[in-house]
Amino acid sequence: MATQASASGGKRISQNEFTEKAWQSIIAAPDIAQNASQQIVDTEHLFKALLEQPNGLARRILAKAGSNPTQLLEKTDQYIRQQPRVTGDSSQVQVFVSSLVVLWMRLHRRHFGTLSSAHAALRAIST
Numbered sequence: 001m002a003t004q005a006s007a008s009g010g011k012r013i014s015q016n017e018f019t020e021k022a023w024q025s026i027i028a029a030p031d032i033a034q035n036a037s038q039q040i041v042d043t044e045h046l047f048k049a050l051l052e053q054p055n056g057l058a059r060r061i062l063a064k065a066g067s068n069p070t071q072l073l074e075k076t077d078q079y080i081r082q083q084p085r086v087t088g089d090s091s092q093v094q095v096f097v098s099s100l101v102v103l104w105m106r107l108h109r110r111h112f113g114t115l116s117s118a119h120a121a122l123r124a125i126s127t
Contacts, residue, residue, distance in 0.1 A: 021056050025049035037085040044083070048076045 015023050028049035033041045050058035051073040059069040 019057075021050075021053055024053065025056075025058075028052070032080070036080050036083070037087070038080070038083055039086045044076055044080050048073065048080065051076060 018026065025046060026049075029041045029045040032045040032048050033039070036045075038045075047058075050056060051062075051069055053059065062069045062072060
């Protein structure tokens, strides 16, 4: 599978710019799209990757905000299954990252540049 992502001006996205968990989600999102036979990695694939992390920051923030992360994951799966699919040999399908996912990556990089700042944000909403 070929994955293409670019930030502003075609700049490559670097693992060093994200927390470990955020990077794991970025890496998992194209696989989620491909497993669903979808060609564009969009926010729902990234959201699902974030929600699949058992003790991840996204699940904790959503739970603290009063949402049910498990139910959100189920609804996200349902939404992904309803989206258009590519037919044929999935190993030959190119997956492209949507501009919304690139925007999320930029925002994450700007606001949660390090693991400690991400945890600081969680502490801030939990008080």
